[in-house]
Amino acid sequence: MVPNRRPRAIGILGTGSHLPPRVLTNHDLEQMVDTTDEWIRSRTGIVERHIVDDGVACSDLAAEAGRRACEAAGVDPRDIDLIICATFTPDTICPSTACHVQGKLGNSRAFAFDLEAACSGFVYSLSVAWHFLETGRYRHALVIGSEAMSRFIDWEDRNTCVLFADGAGAVVLGEVEEGRGILSEHMGSDGSQTDLIIIPGCGSRKPASPAVLEGREQYLKMLGNEVFKFAVRIVGEAVEKALEPTGLTQDDIDWLIPHQANIRIIEAAGKRLNLPRERVVVNLDRCGNTSAATVPIALDEIVREGKVKEGDILAFVAFGGGLTWGANIIRW
Ligand code: ACO
Numbered sequence: 001m002v003p004n005r006r007p008r009a010i011g012i013l014g015t016g017s018h019l020p021p022r023v024l025t026n027h028d029l030e031q032m033v034d035t036t037d038e039w040i041r042s043r044t045g046i047v048e049r050h051i052v053d054d055g056v057a058c059s060d061l062a063a064e065a066g067r068r069a070c071e072a073a074g075v076d077p078r079d080i081d082l083i084i085c086a087t088f089t090p091d092t093i094c095p096s097t098a099c100h101v102q103g104k105l106g107n108s109r110a111f112a113f114d115l116e117a118a119c120s121g122f123v124y125s126l127s128v129a130w131h132f133l134e135t136g137r138y139r140h141a142l143v144i145g146s147e148a149m150s151r152f153i154d155w156e157d158r159n160t161c162v163l164f165a166d167g168a169g170a171v172v173l174g175e176v177e178e179g180r181g182i183l184s185e186h187m188g189s190d191g192s193q194t195d196l197i198i199i200p201g202c203g204s205r206k207p208a209s210p211a212v213l214e215g216r217e218q219y220l221k222m223l224g225n226e227v228f229k230f231a232v233r234i235v236g237e238a239v240e241k242a243l244e245p246t247g248l249t250q251d252d253i254d255w256l257i258p259h260q261a262n263i264r265i266i267e268a269a270g271k272r273l274n275l276p277r278e279r280v281v282v283n284l285d286r287c288g289n290t291s292a293a294t295v296p297i298a299l300d301e302i303v304r305e306g307k308v309k310e311g312d313i314l315a316f317v318a319f320g321g322g323l324t325w326g327a328n329i330i331r332w
Helices: 026-030 037-044 058-073 097-105 118-134 210-214 224-246 263-272 291-304
Strands: 010-018 023-025 048-050 082-086 111-115 141-148 166-175 181-189 255-258 313-320 324-331
Touching: 010 058, 010 118, 010 291, 010 324, 023 026, 026 037, 037 263, 048 166, 058 082, 058 097, 058 141, 058 166, 058 291, 082 097, 082 118, 097 111, 097 141, 111 118, 118 141, 118 166, 118 181, 118 291, 118 313, 118 324, 141 291, 166 291, 181 224, 224 263, 224 313, 224 324, 255 263, 255 291, 291 313
Parallel strands: 010 181, 082 111, 082 141, 255 313
Antiparallel strands: 010 166, 023 048, 141 166, 181 324, 313 324
């Protein structure tokens, strides 16, 4: 019989992130597609973004962010019991990026797997790792959001290439004192909307072929307007639903860390939740949309700046292809 144990309190012990050094500005994009700095800034809030150099893959970014998170947590990467990498831009379709990361970290103890929920991947992964750890069977999890989006973007499509970017963020999870750590989650998906954000080619539906490449179907396609309408509604709603079981209200949120897709979506969420601007974390002007990596990168920035204080309430929220969405509430 399984003993009737109380779940342990699980929280974030350390954070890390890594952005590739190469910066691509809106002015650079003006030379590549029919766009302007003014259009990109006013419609999205993005000014510049980081892009990987040739030869760099998703796991390279992920391993570096993971190493930094382990260092901040004071946990040897070899002692991690579980590695989850949230990504939809993996190094290889098989094996998983998480296994590539495990190899790079010299870890032989963990079980490692990828979680694909597009931009919601990190928020989903945090919940999955939380539930593994609260059983007490595993001590430390490394949860990473990492994307090499630039490899799957059509650099001739101005509708998408101005939005996305590369980068990785990571956290180490472990036991914390009762009443702190991850307090709740709310997650959802809508499989009737798979066409809104999709990489149609090079999967088992349309395997790689000259026709697929000719049609540029190996690249991400997005119906931006439809995603925008969905996002404006879901971001506030997901946070409200995640708050419900905690007994906290939106007034208790010290830091809202939303998915960094569009400043207009972030501002709409802040308004709905009645949060002053300074409590909403924004870095998309410098980082663009790094998909599953946006939330952990933004978290790492404010933690390293010393802004997050013990006892602060944090709300993470993301949405993306699937469609998927999710939110977590955390007491620091
Ligand atoms: N430069 C100049 N003009 C452009 C550009 C560009 N880079 N991109 C599009 N346009 C044009 C369009 O062609 C269109 O022209 P038309 O009216 O002549 O057809 C016009 O600008 C307006 O286009 P809209 O799509 O209506 O512009 P909108 O204000 O909706 O902004 C955007 C587009 C930025 C994509 C917005 O819809 C958005 O942010 N959507 C949400 C995307 C998102 O959040 N994705 C996250 C999930 S992604 C994931 O999971 C991987």
